[in-house]
Amino acid sequence: MADNKDQSINIKIAGKTYPLKASSPEMEQYMRLASDAINQKLAAYDAKFVGRELVDKLAFVTLNEAISRISLQKKLSSLEEQVKKLSAQTSDYLKDID
Numbered sequence: 001m002a003d004n005k006d007q008s009i010n011i012k013i014a015g016k017t018y019p020l021k022a023s024s025p026e027m028e029q030y031m032r033l034a035s036d037a038i039n040q041k042l043a044a045y046d047a048k049f050v051g052r053e054l055v056d057k058l059a060f061v062t063l064n065e066a067i068s069r070i071s072l073q074k075k076l077s078s079l080e081e082q083v084k085k086l087s088a089q090t091s092d093y094l095k096d097i098d
Contacts, residue, residue: 011035014042014054038065 006021009028013035022028038061045057 013038014058041065 006023007025007028009020009022009031011018011020011031020031022031041061041064042057045052045060049057049060
């Protein structure tokens with residue numbers, strides 16, 4: 001739910017403008033960066049898949065972003081596990097010193 005701190009912004013994706021609310025300056029920046037990334041990928045698909053419908057190209061952009069997100073989540077999970085192991089090893093090492 002929007003509150004008084006929300007900033008009204010306009011984001012353009014695939015040539016269409018969307019009026020949105022950003023809950024913070026940081027969120028506004030993320031929204032603008034995301035729309036820029038979407039439009040860049042869409043432009044690349046426009047060049048690669050001439051004649052395809054916009055909805056198909058947007059589906060490719062969405063699929064690409066979902067794959068990237070899943071990949072990053074797996075990497076983050078792996079890094080979290082490594083941090084837990086290193087933390088346990090450090091604790092064990094420090095116990096042995098005492």
